[in-house]
Amino acid sequence: MRSPIRLKIRETEVVIDEGEKVDSSVDAIVFPTSDDLLSPLGVGKKILEMAGEEIKRECEILSEVEPGGAVMTAGGNLPVKSLIHIRGPEKGSEEGDKQLVSAVREALALSERNNFAVISFFLTKDDFSLPDYQAARILLTEIQRYIQGGTKLSKIIISLNRKEDFSLFVRELQRCFR
Numbered sequence: 001m002r003s004p005i006r007l008k009i010r011e012t013e014v015v016i017d018e019g020e021k022v023d024s025s026v027d028a029i030v031f032p033t034s035d036d037l038l039s040p041l042g043v044g045k046k047i048l049e050m051a052g053e054e055i056k057r058e059c060e061i062l063s064e065v066e067p068g069g070a071v072m073t074a075g076g077n078l079p080v081k082s083l084i085h086i087r088g089p090e091k092g093s094e095e096g097d098k099q100l101v102s103a104v105r106e107a108l109a110l111s112e113r114n115n116f117a118v119i120s121f122f123l124t125k126d127d128f129s130l131p132d133y134q135a136a137r138i139l140l141t142e143i144q145r146y147i148q149g150g151t152k153l154s155k156i157i158i159s160l161n162r163k164e165d166f167s168l169f170v171r172e173l174q175r176c177f178r
Contacts, residue, residue: 002163005170009147015157016173018166020046020122024079026157027116028072030107032123033085035064037071043122043161044085051076051083059085067093068102072110084110084119088135097138104142112151120157124165136172144176 004017020043022029031047033040037059040048048055055076065071065087073083086103089096111119121139143156160166 002166005173007173009144010150012147012151012153013155014143014147015155016166016169017157017159018163020159020161022078022080022120026080026118026120028082028084028111028114028119029075029078029080030070030084030086030111030119030121032088033065035066035087037062037065037085040085042124047078047083047122051078055083067095068099068106070103070106070110072114081116082114097134100135100138101142104139105146108143108146108151108153111153115152117153118155118157119153120159122159122161124161132168133172136169137176140169140172140176 002018004015007014029047031040031044033044038048038056048059055073058073062071062073065085067087067090070084070086073085075081075083084107086107088103089099093099107119107121123139139158147153147156158169160169
């Protein structure tokens, strides 16, 4: 496992990390979800399972989230205050990049409105129906733009499950922040 990459933008630390570490310093986990909130793939499925039945019931009540949207639930059995479920682009959508931009912005805004200091995006490069590099670039660019506009978030972590995801995000980070 590689060492995390750390970058300071204004007063916010951005960390790209390999692995799925959740600790009590994280206020919210942001992760990709499906339209009905209950059948995400990959890392989202794992997070829902770890969060427990209470969160599944909460997702049933919320019912759905539109592409480009984000909704928040409690943290359940996880050591975080909340889970932020983001819905990226639908497969084949011509608006895919705009939907991912919107979902990332929604997640950051929800974090701000709830006075969170530390959030962690849990992702794999396969979570969005966009080319790998494009999804990574959009996420990094929108995080940078949000921070530049002023935020109370002290740390944003991008937790990547696989080595190839970590390498992709580091490569895109170098392109985005030249």
